[in-house]
Amino acid sequence: MTHRLLHGKRGIIFGALDEHSLAWRAALKIKEEGGTFVLTNTPVALRLGTVHQLAETCQAQVISADATIVEDLENLFDQAQDILGGKVDFILHSIGMSPNVRKQRSYGDLNYEWFLKAMDISALSFHKILQTAEKKDAMNEWGSIVALSYIAAQRTFPDYSDMAQAKAMLESIARSYGYRFAKSKKVRVNTISQSPTPTTAGNGVRGFEKFYTYAQHMSPLGNASAEDCANYIVLMFSDLSRMVTMQNLMHDGGFSSTGITEEILGIL
Numbered sequence: 001m002t003h004r005l006l007h008g009k010r011g012i013i014f015g016a017l018d019e020h021s022l023a024w025r026a027a028l029k030i031k032e033e034g035g036t037f038v039l040t041n042t043p044v045a046l047r048l049g050t051v052h053q054l055a056e057t058c059q060a061q062v063i064s065a066d067a068t069i070v071e072d073l074e075n076l077f078d079q080a081q082d083i084l085g086g087k088v089d090f091i092l093h094s095i096g097m098s099p100n101v102r103k104q105r106s107y108g109d110l111n112y113e114w115f116l117k118a119m120d121i122s123a124l125s126f127h128k129i130l131q132t133a134e135k136k137d138a139m140n141e142w143g144s145i146v147a148l149s150y151i152a153a154q155r156t157f158p159d160y161s162d163m164a165q166a167k168a169m170l171e172s173i174a175r176s177y178g179y180r181f182a183k184s185k186k187v188r189v190n191t192i193s194q195s196p197t198p199t200t201a202g203n204g205v206r207g208f209e210k211f212y213t214y215a216q217h218m219s220p221l222g223n224a225s226a227e228d229c230a231n232y233i234v235l236m237f238s239d240l241s242r243m244v245t246m247q248n249l250m251h252d253g254g255f256s257s258t259g260i261t262e263e264i265l266g267i268l
């Protein structure tokens with residue numbers, strides 16, 4: 001059922017790689033709710049993934065940009081405004097990658113160049129996007145910007161490794177830039193802390209399946225799916241959430257407030 005919550009709104013969606021991506025589901029839902037947007041990802045993701053299929057379904061244009069390169073972002077914001085016919089109302093940052101996690105390096109044996117790369121891709125890119133949007137004056141008043149996070153920013157999950165630091169930084173950037181953007185343009189900036197979800201990035205974490213099952217048993221409502229996440233993103237881009245900013249919003253079926261469940265006790 002569609003409510004046309006995003007009718008007339010324009011935006012940029014980062015991070016759709018294939019049909020499992022959280023950004024992919026979000027794009028379909030945003031389209032369904034009346035939003036128009038451009039899709040963006042790195043040149044290699046555009047080559048190896050299936051973004052062009054999504055673009056066809058959503059009648060969206062695809063712009064290549066590496067979110068760690070400011071010149072790419074400047075070009076993206078210029079092109080996006082030309083294509084969409086004006087400033088943007090929403091931005092989704094759905095970007096994450098850690099070479100240390102991918103290559104299963106132990107937390108006591110991290111490669112620091114890779115660590116910095118993970119921070120740049122997964123957290124600093126958010127600041128670069130926000131700063132470029134502000135410098136280009138590319139956001140409409142009462143716009144909404146969302147990045148996707150994970151509860152490892154607050155609690156330790158050993159195999160999440162340096163991505164935990166990246167997510168802590170991401171959430172901190174949302175608060176700091178959220179203050180600035182609220183004052184200057186009434187733009188809100190939030191992170192959504194999503195349940196484990198089977199995607200390319202999710203499956204890259206060692207032991208993901210057990211991790212997913214554990215979270216499922218620990219969440220009174222069960223894990224939030226990619227579809228649920230897309231719905232929450234729509235809500236955050238709609239005018240129904242216009243006074244919510246600088247928040248890390250738990251979207252996890254109750255996981256973050258649960259100490260233990262009957263299901264986990266039953267297994268022990």
Ligand SMILES: NC(=O)c1ccc[n+]([C@@H]2O[C@H](COP(=O)([O-])OP(=O)(O)OC[C@H]3O[C@@H](n4cnc5c(N)ncnc54)[C@H](O)[C@@H]3O)[C@@H](O)[C@H]2O)c1
Nearest residue numbers: 015017021022045067094095096148196197199200201202
């Ligand atoms: N899947 C989960 O369990 C889960 C849970 C909570 C939060 N998240 C977060 O959701 C976001 C999306 O991940 P996903 O699970 O959909 O996986 P995904 O692998 O489908 O998406 C990650 C995206 O990041 C893009 N990316 C990597 N480097 C980039 C760069 N330099 N510039 C621009 N884009 C770049 C990739 O091309 C890919 O499209 C990530 O921030 C992830 O940490 C995922």
